[in-house]
Amino acid sequence: MSHSYVEIFQQPKQPNQQKISTSDRALAYGDGLFTTAKIAEGKVLKLSAHIERLLNGVQRLAIDVELSGLEQRLAELAKDYPLAVLKVLISAGEGGRGYSRLGCTKGKVIISIHEFPIHYNTWHQQGINLGLAKTMLGVNPLLAGIKHLNRLEQVLVRQELDKREEDDLLVSNCLGHIIEASAGNVFWLTKQQASLAASGEKSTWLTPNLSMSGVDGLARQYLIHQLNKSDKYSVEIVEQKELAMSDVNSMLVCNSVLGIAPVNKFAGSALSLAPVHQLQKEFTL
Template sequence: MIARMLIDGRMRGQVSALDRGLGYGDGLFETIRFVGADAPLWARHMQRLEEGCRRLGLPMPGPAMLLDEARAVSRDMSGAVVRVTLTRGEGARGYKPPAQPQPTRIVAAFDPPPPDDAAQADGIRVRLCATSLAAQPLLAGLKHLNRLEQVLARAEWDDPAITEGLLCDADGLAISATSANLFAVSGKMLATPAVDRCGVAGVGRAEVLAAWPHAQVRSIPLEELRRADELFLSSSVRGILPVRELDARAFAVGPVARALQAHWRELGF
């Protein structure tokens, strides 16, 4: 449920039907967890948004203005998920972008997901999706508006016992979950899939890599993933989610996931 929404700084709820975000998915978004008036990963979200703007050729809004608007829409909420959406704005019909875009800026606050203590303590069940991610290095890593691959993947199941779906690329390399990044522990080594050909470079993933500087970023074949000692997901909204089952393969909730859950609590979540 949306609590409040600002569009270009004004309290309203509609955008133009000619907006390129609607017509072409031409834009970016960030989904930011707030605890009261604070967002522990705000700086990382702004860093990724700035990189996305640079790569797509969009003017970057001022982070201070975005923070003011995020706090305005989430005011009086003890916790919130604030989505910041930036599109290239209105344009003529056709793919050619306007020479001088006038971006549309949408800042909306949502209720956070309810606490799931069982998932944090015991882990979640994950299934392998038939949908695969297409390689596109020009867009890889970005949180751009075209999420149809994830939509199709999430439509593959409706079993409430399954929390997430695992996505691979066309070569059978594990990439991520539908809305979280993936980590595997084998022996004493932590690794996460590279996202230089497809996938999203998550903010939660960046925080894990900063907290665990010897972690590897590399290709991870699906079969290697199934042999791992420990699997977990990272999400800036949901935190660290241990995986207890991938299809029929069971995993223990391991010490690395527990250590990173403690790190998440230290951040203020």
């Protein structure tokens, strides 16, 4: 795949629909949201869940946009791609006065398809070297969980990562609570829980509370649901200010494109990949 595909989806169709105006609110204010999905063998994985995520985000941000027919269109576009990344971005529309949306047009959907990051396959098997970020996320319960377009915090985290040797970074918010990786959610297993798993008992994975900061990814939602309904696992959502390396046995990073990837090294300390590889076998994202 040598280039990206881009299309503006809007119902009903509008004149000059394939053009982005300089007064578009996504461009001017980051007024909108998006989701990112994996295309495999011509199908968008968990397409209905991504549509539901967009609908929930539109409702929370009170964006007036028509999404009927979008799921069908995405399914049609995916047929031409054996492996790719789909991004669906919703803009709140054009115009308005300053920050106010009064008088702005209905929202629009921008669909783009991109090359799949091949290094994800390596991460999936060999793991991720995860460091601790110095950059911190803000606290905003109004926007927490939503994959909105205001991603400057993640841009700053990525700028930090680009200057470092690790594959990714674990990021905390300004209250010191562990939140997520730069582009994925995290789960970890303590050594005590790993011992329970090794002896055939039910083990508990931990994942951060995202009520104040961070993105509640679909992969995270799926894992929480699947682990909690399993006889072998459970999940505890925690507020934790630091991870004691002497207590962490295994860790994973997940998102809808990457799937589940083990962390092979965290803050310089080696972790066990086996529990995460077991989850990969049992739960396919």
